[in-house]
Amino acid sequence: MKLTVRKAAEAIKKGGIVAFPTETVYGLGADAFNPEAVRKTFALKGRPSDNPLIVHISGLHQLDKLVKTKPNYFNKLTKSFWPGPLTIVLEKQPSVPDVVTGGLSTVAVRMPDHPLALDLIEQTGPLTAPSANKSGRPSPTSPEHLIHDYGDKIDYVDGGPCRIGLESTVVDLTDDQPIILRDGAITGKMIMKQCGIEVAESITQSSLDAPKSPGIKYTHYKPDAIVRWHSNSDKPSPNTVWLIHSNDIAEEGDQIIRFDGDFDRMARQLYDEFRRADLLGYNEIAIEPLPSPDHHPLISALENRISKAIHQ
Ligand code: TXA
Numbered sequence: 001m002k003l004t005v006r007k008a009a010e011a012i013k014k015g016g017i018v019a020f021p022t023e024t025v026y027g028l029g030a031d032a033f034n035p036e037a038v039r040k041t042f043a044l045k046g047r048p049s050d051n052p053l054i055v056h057i058s059g060l061h062q063l064d065k066l067v068k069t070k071p072n073y074f075n076k077l078t079k080s081f082w083p084g085p086l087t088i089v090l091e092k093q094p095s096v097p098d099v100v101t102g103g104l105s106t107v108a109v110r111m112p113d114h115p116l117a118l119d120l121i122e123q124t125g126p127l128t129a130p131s132a133n134k135s136g137r138p139s140p141t142s143p144e145h146l147i148h149d150y151g152d153k154i155d156y157v158d159g160g161p162c163r164i165g166l167e168s169t170v171v172d173l174t175d176d177q178p179i180i181l182r183d184g185a186i187t188g189k190m191i192m193k194q195c196g197i198e199v200a201e202s203i204t205q206s207s208l209d210a211p212k213s214p215g216i217k218y219t220h221y222k223p224d225a226i227v228r229w230h231s232n233s234d235k236p237s238p239n240t241v242w243l244i245h246s247n248d249i250a251e252e253g254d255q256i257i258r259f260d261g262d263f264d265r266m267a268r269q270l271y272d273e274f275r276r277a278d279l280l281g282y283n284e285i286a287i288e289p290l291p292s293p294d295h296h297p298l299i300s301a302l303e304n305r306i307s308k309a310i311h312q
């Protein structure tokens with residue numbers, strides 16, 4: 001059911017779960033200090049309990065009860081990128097329930113850049129919010145996607161489509177140097193440029209055995225249709241949707257989705273195209289290989305999400 005922010009806050013304070021919009025994707029919100037409510041989030045999503053949740057805050061005043069020491073560059077980083085699509089991992093306060101962090105000694109925190117989310121969290125206090133999809137499915141970027149995954153069982157705040165469309169960058173600050181655990185709209189280069197902070201390489205598939213970010217090892221972002229990279233010898237087939245970003249490919253047709261070099265739009269629409277392909281009964285989604293990450297800040301995140309949809 002669609003709820004106002006005030007009704008959503010009331011429901012959450014009573015231990016309920018309400019999906020809400022952020023600038024990245026919709027989150028499934030619960031009171032971060034109510035272990036029972038947080039446990040219900042895992043059950044509703046079908047999420048493994050060792051995959052920790054991000055705690056969302058509306059202001060820096062909520063940080064002290066969540067994290068212990070912060071590195072000296074913390075203020076620079078949050079001044080530049082909060083509110084925004086940057087999730088920060090720090091040592092947690094003992095009062096943060098273990099169910100939130102999957103038993104880890106660290107907690108991931110982010111201040112979302114969305115007026116409805118900030119208004120909601122200001123009324124409820126910190127909220128855990130995994131992406132609101134059923135586990136393994138593409139993250140929801142509109143209320144229609146929520147209904148697609150949960151039917152009419154879900155309560156949500158309607159913010160329309162999300163502005164970015166891919167999940168936040170996750171950066172671990174517990175080592176000497178920040179390490180990016182998940183690529184998103186904020187890149188290591190942007191952090192270097194705006195704050196002068198050197199960021200370590202992203203954690204890649206090679207660290208699957210002992211991932212710092214447990215979510216790395218699980219299936220993600222998958223539609224029912226098979227996702228693959230487009231090859232030059234492909235010819236349009238009635239069963240395949242093409243996602244094309246360059247002007248090099250001449251074919252035209254209903255199932256050819258063009259982004260014309262607009263990678264912001266490609267990121268914003270990616271999961272919607274995945275879900276649309278399923279709804280329309282396509283068997284396959286062929287995506288034109290992406291240019292190098294230097295080309296646009298969202299290329300690394302796009303590459304990461306598409307590769308995961310292909311390989312798992
Ligand atoms: O954009 C986003 O981040 C969205 C919106 C709703 O804020 N949320 C989101 O949450 O994508 P979720 O649960 O789908 O992904 C959280 C990621 C997972 O890969 C998880 O393993 C990682 O963050 N994570 C959470 N807590 C962590 C921790 N303490 N240490 C390392 N990684 C952590």
Ligand code: MG
Pocket residue numbers: 130131139
């Ligand atoms: Mg997720």
